[in-house]
Amino acid sequence: MAVSRSFCGFLAVIPSLTQQKAFSVSASVAAIQKLTRVRVVDNSSLGNTPHHRSPRVIHVYTKNGFGKVGDRVLLAIKGQKKKALIVGQKMPGERMSPRFDSNNVVLIEDNGNPTGTRIKVPIPTHLRKMEGDYSKLLAIANRFV
Amino acid sequence: MRIEKCYFCSGPVYPGHGTMFVRNDCKNFRFCKSKCLKNFKKKRNPRKTRWTKAFRKASGKELTVDNCLEFEKRRNVAVKYQRALWSKTVEAMKVVEGIKQKRQARFILNRLRKGKQLEKEEAIQEVKKNIHLIKAPHAGKAKIMEEKMVQKLQEDVEMDD
Numbered sequence: 438m439a440v441s442r443s444f445c446g447f448l449a450v451i452p453s454l455t456q457q458k459a460f461s462v463s464a465s466v467a468a469i470q471k472l473t474r475v476r477v478v479d480n481s482s483l484g485n486t487p488h489h490r491s492p493r494v495i496h497v498y499t500k501n502g503f504g505k506v507g508d509r510v511l512l513a514i515k516g517q518k519k520k521a522l523i524v525g526q527k528m529p530g531e532r533m534s535p536r537f538d539s540n541n542v543v544l545i546e547d548n549g550n551p552t553g554t555r556i557k558v559p560i561p562t563h564l565r566k567m568e569g570d571y572s573k574l575l576a577i578a579n580r581f582v
Numbered sequence: 583m584r585i586e587k588c589y590f591c592s593g594p595v596y597p598g599h600g601t602m603f604v605r606n607d608c609k610n611f612r613f614c615k616s617k618c619l620k621n622f623k624k625k626r627n628p629r630k631t632r633w634t635k636a637f638r639k640a641s642g643k644e645l646t647v648d649n650c651l652e653f654e655k656r657r658n659v660a661v662k663y664q665r666a667l668w669s670k671t672v673e674a675m676k677v678v679e680g681i682k683q684k685r686q687a688r689f690i691l692n693r694l695r696k697g698k699q700l701e702k703e704e705a706i707q708e709v710k711k712n713i714h715l716i717k718a719p720h721a722g723k724a725k726i727m728e729e730k731m732v733q734k735l736q737e738d739v740e741m742d743d
Contacts, residue, residue, distance in 0.1 A: 525604070535602040535610070559604055582604055 450551070468528050469494055469504035475512065475542040478524065479553030482543050488515045490540070505530055507567045512542065519552075520545045522574065525559050534563050535582050543574060551577055590618035590628045592635035594625040645689040 466518050469475065474491045477484030484492070495518070496506040496511035504510050512521045513581050522545050525537035544552035559582035564571050586595040589611040601619055603611045612617040621631060628636040638644045645651070653675075661667070709716075 453658070529601075535599065535604045537604045538606045555607075559608055560608070580608065582610055 442567070453544070469501065469508075469510060469523055469540050470497060470502050471495060473540060474537045475510075477512075477521070477523070477544060478541045478556055478558040478581060479543045480555045480557070481544050481551075481553035482512055483517075483519060486515065493516075505563060506534065507564055507569065507571070508546070510542065514544075520547060522551075522571075524564070524574075525558070526554075531563060534561050536557075538558060545574075549573070553577070555579060586612045588612060588618050589615035590614075590622055590631075590636075592628075593618075643690075643693070645686045648682075648683060648685055653678050672735060720739050 443473050469495055471559040473494045475494060477492055489530050490513075492512045494504070495502070495513045495567040496512045497502075498509040504526075506523050506526055508523050510521050511521060521542040523540070525539070525541035527533075527537060527540055530535050535541045541558055543556060544553060549570055554577060556574070556578045557580070560575070560578040565575060583597055585597075587593070588595050588600065593614045594616045597614050599610055600614045603613070603619075603622075605611065606651060613622065613623065621628075628634045629640045631637055635644070639646050639665075713730075
């Protein structure tokens with residue numbers, strides 16, 4: 438598996454009424470690894486306030502360096518380190534799980550509790566079957582896919 | 583359990599089949615097979631891709647407005663389970679499906695009937711145009727002779743008068 442770190446993907450800026458949110462739409466279809474730009478999908482203030490750099494992964498808590506849906510990662514957001522959970526990836530994963538248009542991530546505390554209070558973006562249902570305590574996360578999720 | 587519709591070809595997606603793509607505006611796209619997915623990625627418009635149901639309905643090749651098609655529409659209303667209602671619905675589904683197939687077949691038959699008529703007219707035109715190829719060399723000459731004889735007889739009769 439070729440590990441390519443592309444620094445030169447362009448950021449898409451969606452014009453919205455309240456604030457500008459940019460996330461990566463570059464052609465990378467790999468799993469989530471160090472320095473991937475991710476999209477924070479909960480309603481936490483850390484995840485939604487604009488910053489001159491998009492949130493990036495700086496460490497992936499797996500045996501290999503690749504994060505899939507359900508894995509924990511360490512993000513660098515607004516100059517701080519924050520843990521997060523991957524809830525959607527561009528790379529095709531499990532056979533019957535949906536593929537998302539962006540690498541979605543939900544901010545998490547060190548004990549596993551989500552930082553935000555609501556997740557409006559659809560969350561894959563196979564998170565329920567996964568080992569690990571995702572119950573708090575699934576409790577705040579609005580839509581399942 | 584629900585049998586979904588493929589976004590591209592409108593075919594049924596049974597459980598355990600196909601793929602799903604979630605766009606960033608939270609719209610789900612289900613695909614029954616990779617053919618449909620690949621076409622979607624190529625940004626093809628299903629309403630212009632001739633083999634899809636979307637094209638056929640959009641271009642009037644298949645039944646679009648009918649009461650029996652109303653049954654297929656999704657209702658976002660939960661219905662409390664009642665055994666009698668359930669079994670009646672299953673029976674009704676069988677009947678409606680039969681009626682729907684007949685109506686759809688009838689629609690297509692009527693659409694193609696016009697073609698048969700046009701074919702017939704075209705055939706007649708072709709025969710008329712190329713009659714010299716199939717006409718026998720002495721065809722019609724007996725009749726012309728007869729008419730000439732009749733005319734001659736008439737002239738004779740007039741001359742006698």
